[in-house]
Amino acid sequence: MSSQNFQNPFQISPIFFTKHNKINKIEQVYNKENITKGFINNKEYELNKRKLEKVNAPISPTIRTPPLWTLNNFDLGSGLGKGQFGRVYLAREKTSGFIVALKVLNISELIKNNAEKQLLREVEIQNNLRHPNILRLYGHFYDKKYVFLILEYAAKGELFRHLRKCTRFTEKRASKYFAQMAGALGYIHKKHVIHRDIKPENLLLDLDDQLKIADFGWSVHAPSQRRKTLCGTKDYLPPEMVENQPHDEKIDLWSLGVLCYELLTGNAPFEESANGRDTTYKRIAKADFTIPDHVSVDARDLISSLLQRDPNKRLPIKNVLNHPWILKHQKNSNVLRVTNRYYCL
Numbered sequence: 001m002s003s004q005n006f007q008n009p010f011q012i013s014p015i016f017f018t019k020h021n022k023i024n025k026i027e028q029v030y031n032k033e034n035i036t037k038g039f040i041n042n043k044e045y046e047l048n049k050r051k052l053e054k055v056n057a058p059i060s061p062t063i064r065t066p067p068l069w070t071l072n073n074f075d076l077g078s079g080l081g082k083g084q085f086g087r088v089y090l091a092r093e094k095t096s097g098f099i100v101a102l103k104v105l106n107i108s109e110l111i112k113n114n115a116e117k118q119l120l121r122e123v124e125i126q127n128n129l130r131h132p133n134i135l136r137l138y139g140h141f142y143d144k145k146y147v148f149l150i151l152e153y154a155a156k157g158e159l160f161r162h163l164r165k166c167t168r169f170t171e172k173r174a175s176k177y178f179a180q181m182a183g184a185l186g187y188i189h190k191k192h193v194i195h196r197d198i199k200p201e202n203l204l205l206d207l208d209d210q211l212k213i214a215d216f217g218w219s220v221h222a223p224s225q226r227r228k229t230l231c232g233t234k235d236y237l238p239p240e241m242v243e244n245q246p247h248d249e250k251i252d253l254w255s256l257g258v259l260c261y262e263l264l265t266g267n268a269p270f271e272e273s274a275n276g277r278d279t280t281y282k283r284i285a286k287a288d289f290t291i292p293d294h295v296s297v298d299a300r301d302l303i304s305s306l307l308q309r310d311p312n313k314r315l316p317i318k319n320v321l322n323h324p325w326i327l328k329h330q331k332n333s334n335v336l337r338v339t340n341r342y343y344c345l
């Protein structure tokens, strides 16, 4: 089922270019300037303006996209999973045979839950990211009822499922996923994007066991200001968020520390206890956690240097990638070569 045997139609498909050129051509030829120059008449202008409006029709004032793709371009396969607003299916682009995951979101559910903006943000951000450990969003289209996201297919599914199956990962395996995650975060931070919802459920694995960050629903593009919205998943919330303080990209460093802990132990360090949410929040605010004895000295050091109460004391991403624990397990692997190449972009 690997899609690597096929040409990626979302980059080079003749269909894409034909449709895209058609829009460009309409835009170039049928503009007001050409009427005044006498190249086209008013009737032609009106006709083609309507055509252009149709291809650019928005589903809401915020989402605008030319429908380069429709459901007819795909053969649908089995369901891959269910999310809050719809389902994800295995699908094949008919002309090229290219395999994708098609995420089908119910528009009325999105509107009912006020999630339009969140989706728009997800689409805008994910559309602009190109990194081997970030799930590609190839495109999107919509009809009256649904928005369809054309996503890279991650054949091995959720990292979370694999973690639960073996309770906890070996240090070598954990360090591989962790390094890939850190590399991808370094890349998005350079683009002034904060993820804000790192957790194993949002991480997928492809057929080659490469990690893919999949969910950008809570991410924000934050050029300068420090933000205050409470978001993300409880276990992974950093002290500045539980205390309702402004936050910046350093919240992802905290979550990276929580992720490292969970990959190595099978549990998050601040999992909600029987004593309830307030107790959990107090423990997070004090960075009060203990690391089980089986975790190596190097890994402990890395976790502790990320789970720092003060965001400014957290280990910066570039030092994370050079940490002895990562170097020890990944020095001769391809992981660091790829990660460093993209980090330097």
Ligand SMILES: Nc1ncnc2c1ncn2[C@@H]1O[C@H](COP(=O)(O)OP(=O)(O)OP(=O)(O)O)[C@@H](O)[C@H]1O
Residues within 6 Å of the ligand: 080, 081, 082, 083, 084, 085, 086, 087, 088, 101, 103, 135, 151, 152, 153, 154, 155, 157, 158, 202, 204, 214, 215, 217
């Ligand atoms: N690109 C993909 N490749 C393979 N499986 C996928 C892909 N995207 C999603 N899935 C599967 O489908 C499930 C549902 O995905 P979806 O992104 O809709 O849900 P979610 O992130 O769990 O929920 P939500 O974002 O709505 O809270 C995932 O848990 C995963 O198992």
